[in-house]
Amino acid sequence: MKLIFEKSMAGHRCTLLPACDxxxxxxxSALLRESExxxxxxxxxxxxxxxxxxxxxVHGVNCGFYPLGSCTMKYNPRIDEEMAAxxxxxxxxxxxxxxxxxxxREVLDVAAQYLCEITGMDGMTFQxxxxxxxxxxxxxxxxxxxxxxxxxxxxxxxxxxxxxxTNPATAAMCGFExxxxxxxxxxxxxxxxxxxxxxxxxxxxxxxxxxxVGLFDENILEITRLVHECGGLCYYDGANxxxxxxxxxxxxxxxxxxxxNLHKTFATPHGGGGPGAxxxxxxxxLKDFLxxxxxxxxxxxxxxxxxxxxxxxxxxxLTYLLTLGREGVPEAAINAVLNxxxxxxxxxxxxxxxxxxxxxxxxxxxxxxxxxxxGVSALDVAKSLIDRGMHPPTMYFPLxxxxxxxxxxxxxxxxxxLDEAAAIFRELYDLAFRDPEQMHxxxxxxxxxxxxxxxxxxxxxxxxxxx
Amino acid sequence: xxxxxxxxxxxxxxxxxEADGVAEIGISDFAQSELGDVVFVNLPEVGDPVTxxxxxxxxxxxxxxxxxxxxVSGEVCEINEELLDSPELLNSDPYGAWIIRxxxxxxxxxxxxxxxxEAFVSEEG
Numbered sequence: 001m002k003l004i005f006e007k008s009m010a011g012h013r014c015t016l017l018p019a020c021d022x023x024x025x026x027x028x029s030a031l032l033r034e035s036e037x038x039x040x041x042x043x044x045x046x047x048x049x050x051x052x053x054x055x056x057x058v059h060g061v062n063c064g065f066y067p068l069g070s071c072t073m074k075y076n077p078r079i080d081e082e083m084a085a086x087x088x089x090x091x092x093x094x095x096x097x098x099x100x101x102x103x104x105r106e107v108l109d110v111a112a113q114y115l116c117e118i119t120g121m122d123g124m125t126f127q128x129x130x131x132x133x134x135x136x137x138x139x140x141x142x143x144x145x146x147x148x149x150x151x152x153x154x155x156x157x158x159x160x161x162x163x164x165x166t167n168p169a170t171a172a173m174c175g176f177e178x179x180x181x182x183x184x185x186x187x188x189x190x191x192x193x194x195x196x197x198x199x200x201x202x203x204x205x206x207x208x209x210x211x212x213v214g215l216f217d218e219n220i221l222e223i224t225r226l227v228h229e230c231g232g233l234c235y236y237d238g239a240n241x242x243x244x245x246x247x248x249x250x251x252x253x254x255x256x257x258x259x260x261n262l263h264k265t266f267a268t269p270h271g272g273g274g275p276g277a278x279x280x281x282x283x284x285x286l287k288d289f290l291x292x293x294x295x296x297x298x299x300x301x302x303x304x305x306x307x308x309x310x311x312x313x314x315x316x317x318l319t320y321l322l323t324l325g326r327e328g329v330p331e332a333a334i335n336a337v338l339n340x341x342x343x344x345x346x347x348x349x350x351x352x353x354x355x356x357x358x359x360x361x362x363x364x365x366x367x368x369x370x371x372x373x374x375g376v377s378a379l380d381v382a383k384s385l386i387d388r389g390m391h392p393p394t395m396y397f398p399l400x401x402x403x404x405x406x407x408x409x410x411x412x413x414x415x416x417x418l419d420e421a422a423a424i425f426r427e428l429y430d431l432a433f434r435d436p437e438q439m440h441x442x443x444x445x446x447x448x449x450x451x452x453x454x455x456x457x458x459x460x461x462x463x464x465x466x467x
Numbered sequence: 468x469x470x471x472x473x474x475x476x477x478x479x480x481x482x483x484x485e486a487d488g489v490a491e492i493g494i495s496d497f498a499q500s501e502l503g504d505v506v507f508v509n510l511p512e513v514g515d516p517v518t519x520x521x522x523x524x525x526x527x528x529x530x531x532x533x534x535x536x537x538x539v540s541g542e543v544c545e546i547n548e549e550l551l552d553s554p555e556l557l558n559s560d561p562y563g564a565w566i567i568r569x570x571x572x573x574x575x576x577x578x579x580x581x582x583x584x585e586a587f588v589s590e591e592g
Contacts, residue, residue, distance in 0.1 A: 402501075457507070
């Protein structure tokens with residue numbers, strides 16, 4: 001398929017502007033580009049066809065089941081889009097006077113109150129652009145807390161080996177030394193390993209609960225107590241909040257600060273590159289360190305992003321919370337857990353769960369024995385699912401499980417969809433014994449077969465250049 | 468799977484060959500097959516100190532990034548620069564594609580023989 005730049009034809013336009021009726025201004029030559037800006041030139045219809053063509057090449061939540069573990073690919077209600085499109089929200093200027101933005105400020109304020117209630121936090125900022133940026137902001141809070149107390153010897157952040165890669169990356173970006181601790185055989189934090197890593201040089205612990213393999217860490221109160229006892233703080237990665245929202249609060253588990261992927265958990269379509277919103281909440285004693293924003297003003301506060309962050313994502317989150325209400329939010333979490341357990345039990349007859357116990361919103365299959373027996377890998381199964389109209393689960397993650405497939409059905413899928421998915425898994429399981437070759441060469445009906453991942457990683461072409 | 472008997476191994480899947488006071492270090496056949504296609508290798512610089520049991524670099528495959536753990540303590544005296552342009556050599560020839568050479572070796576991580584390593588791998592895999 002041609003890129004939009006390659007489809008460009010000189011002179012094609014979308015709009016006909018009226019003649020200029022204000023005096024033309026000559027810009028200082030220092031401000032002018034030296035080369036022509038290579039923007040594509042297309043008519044509105046050509047653009048429409050281009051994006052429709054792109055649309056046919058991808059699989060979205062609107063196309064079919066999308067159990068991409070760790071990503072919460074749930075359906076986002078239309079009403080959230082409608083509210084975000086209201087002109088008073090969509091067209092507001094970030095520099096508009098306070099008097100003209102009272103409604104927008106109220107949105108931020110009410111959303112902050114609700115999200116504090118859901119997470120058990122006391123303060124909130126909507127500045128961070130998305131999850132990893134939220135992590136970065138949250139860990140900076142921890143850093144600043146220790147610094148404000150003159151406690152400068154705390155140079156380490158503890159991260160379990162099952163964590164999302166962004167956790168160690170965040171800690172390193174904030175200038176901390178990352179201490180990886182191995183998981184216990186049940187996939188949860190190994191208390192002995194944690195105790196061994198704790199000391200007066202530990203600034204904090206980064207954790208998600210339920211954890212990366214979809215299990216609720218039952219030792220969580222003991223974990224946060226141990227970290228606090230040694231003077232460290234506890235950071236909650238809200239990546240898996242969908243499993244517990246409205247049911248149990250990270251603040252009550254002993255966490256001191258948290259980021260949420262508002263786009264992921266609270267109804268903004270995601271996975272396409274944004275915009276997202278990585279709201280950061282904290283306990284009262286950290287509030288003074290929150291960045292400057294529409295909610296938090298004051299001398300000495302710095303910003304982590306311009307203006308109020310990605311405001312329209314907050315509008316969608318608030319709409320989502322208001323439509324679901326106090327009963328609906330926990331119900332969504334409970335259904336996410338129910339759906340995951342239902343699907344896990346339906347699949348268990350064929351593929352093997354890595355941890356055979358009640359899961360939370362997602363579960364991991366371990367295909368290593370299956371691969372030994374049939375030669376068919378997790379990758380082959382994933383590619384074969386594409387042919388059957390289903391988005392593959394997350395593969396080869398987390399790294400602590402070999403030949404992993406990680407499924408997160410989410411709460412917005414019906415029982416019929418889950419039954420259908422389980423039947424497909426059963427079919428592929430049998431096919432692997434009967435005709436493994438068919439799976440090694442899958443997908444057979446997709447627009448894109450097996451892209452050259454090695455070449456893509458070694459010499460990626462990330463930007464179009466003229467000629 | 469291939470386990471040359473003249474090499475020593477670590478449980479973190481590196482191999483070690485020593486000659487004339489210089490230790491040559493690479494990753495095992497099992498390691499490369501588990502990693503999948505290697506796309507990038509991050510190497511130390513000549514003159515860097517290395518410590519037994521500590522990472523000295525990392526390899527990135529299409530699946531994941533993994534630390535390279537040094538089986539010996541000493542000083543890096545040579546790096547295999549060919550790997551920077553052709554990291555796939557780690558997949559095609561894991562025992563030929565050495566990664567670093569270390570001199571002034573002062574200490575060792577726990578090392579096992581080829582037979583012990585093979586038993587360890589079959590148990591783990």
